[in-house]
Amino acid sequence: MSLSLLIAAAAITIGSRVAALAVLPPPRGPVAALVRRLPAPLFAALAALSLSGNDGSAALPSMLAAVGCAVAVALRWRSLLLILGAGLAGFLAASFIW
Amino acid sequence: MSSAARPARVSVISAAVPVAAAIGVFGVVYGAAAGPVFGTSLTMISSLIVFSGVAQFTMVALVAAGATPVAVLGAVATLALRHLPLGAVLQPVMTAGRARRALVAPFLLDETTGLALTAGERAERAIAVSGGLAYAAWVGGTIVGLAGGTFGSIEPLAAALFPVLFVGLAALTAQSRSDATRAVLAGTASIAFLLLWPAAGALGAIAVAVAVSSVVKAP
Numbered sequence: 427m428s429l430s431l432l433i434a435a436a437a438i439t440i441g442s443r444v445a446a447l448a449v450l451p452p453p454r455g456p457v458a459a460l461v462r463r464l465p466a467p468l469f470a471a472l473a474a475l476s477l478s479g480n481d482g483s484a485a486l487p488s489m490l491a492a493v494g495c496a497v498a499v500a501l502r503w504r505s506l507l508l509i510l511g512a513g514l515a516g517f518l519a520a521s522f523i524w
Numbered sequence: 525m526s527s528a529a530r531p532a533r534v535s536v537i538s539a540a541v542p543v544a545a546a547i548g549v550f551g552v553v554y555g556a557a558a559g560p561v562f563g564t565s566l567t568m569i570s571s572l573i574v575f576s577g578v579a580q581f582t583m584v585a586l587v588a589a590g591a592t593p594v595a596v597l598g599a600v601a602t603l604a605l606r607h608l609p610l611g612a613v614l615q616p617v618m619t620a621g622r623a624r625r626a627l628v629a630p631f632l633l634d635e636t637t638g639l640a641l642t643a644g645e646r647a648e649r650a651i652a653v654s655g656g657l658a659y660a661a662w663v664g665g666t667i668v669g670l671a672g673g674t675f676g677s678i679e680p681l682a683a684a685l686f687p688v689l690f691v692g693l694a695a696l697t698a699q700s701r702s703d704a705t706r707a708v709l710a711g712t713a714s715i716a717f718l719l720l721w722p723a724a725g726a727l728g729a730i731a732v733a734v735a736v737s738s739v740v741k742a743p
Contacts, residue, residue: 427562427587429569434593435583435600436573440630442604446611448626453612461612463737465641465697467710468609471733472634473690474714475726476683485687492684493691500695506539506642509695513688517681 491520536643540654543635543689544661549675549682550577551665558584559670571666575630575659578726579603606726609734610637617641620648631655634726635686638693702740710736 453461477485477493485493495516496509503509554577558567561584570580579600586596614637618625628651636654643650675682694711698704714732718724724731 427566427583428593429566431593431596432566432570432573434597435570435579438597438600438604439574439576439579442601442607443611443632444626444629446607447614447618447629447632448622450608450611450615452615457612458616459741460734460737461609461616463703463706463741464609464733465613465638466694466699466703466707467733467736468613468730469638469690469694469697470707470711471714471729471736472726473687473694474711475718475729476686476690478715478718478722486680486684488680489684489687493687496688496691500691504696506535506689506692506696509692510539510542510685510688513684513691514681517684517688521680 487524488517488520492517495519536639536645536650536653537657539639539643540636540657542685543639543654544657546682546685547577547635547658548661548665549679551662552669552673552675553665553679554580554584554662555666555669556672556674557581557669558666561588564670567670568663568666571663575662576603576633577662602727603725606634606730607632609730610634613637614640614647614651617647619646624648628652628655631659633658635689638690638697642693642696706736706740709740 452458473493477489492513493516496513499512500509551571554571555567558570558580561567562570570583574580574583582599582603583596586599591599610632614632617640620628625648628648631651631654633655636651636658639654640647640650694707698707710733713736714729717728717732721728
């Protein structure tokens, strides 16, 4: 690893972020309609990604319990802090049991 | 700050702090993993100028495996593609001009995107606040990891925070029954897809979300 390689990697990463937020035009037409529908499925997909290990291994029971409790609370209350709290409670309860 | 803006800002900070704490724990893991591969100085510089956990962990794995610089940059560029849908989702809710958007752009992460979409204040401010906290935690965690610190016992808890956070963000961004249906479909399909093809990673999950959003259009 060299400094020049790191700088190139940073240029790609930060450049793509700047392009996405400040250079590329906002979506229009059918793409805009798709983008309006995207947030909830996008975060659900990222939840699935976070839940699955990078090697495709099964999630820990405590992690599954955390997500299960979060989903249960999310179905009823629209509060991010409450959902985070439920996830924490589920994780701690499962860790205590297993 | 106006009194009307205060509760929303507190809300962003209170949601961003646990996220930043979890990112800090992974910063410790990164510092410990990258130190022997990159050396202390380059590990520190990588966290300061790249600020992307997935890209940095990938670089460590590739360099440790003897990959060429072209292969490393190719992997980083592929991972950077995920910023395009994040930016597309955020642009319609941003009110600042291009210069201010460019200033906060280095803080464009999955987590800050979600917090900006669900915050009750201007998206660019939410990104700056949550991204600034995440950046400080990531760099601080890297320093601790390089110094030999560990958070072994709470790493599983930090790892569990991310899917819980994304469940919450999916719930908060679901404005209708059809949004909820798409979220459930995308989550389920992503799990199945990633179990079949783990290497698809973040781009695979985002592709599933885009596919579901394209196909399931109406309530």
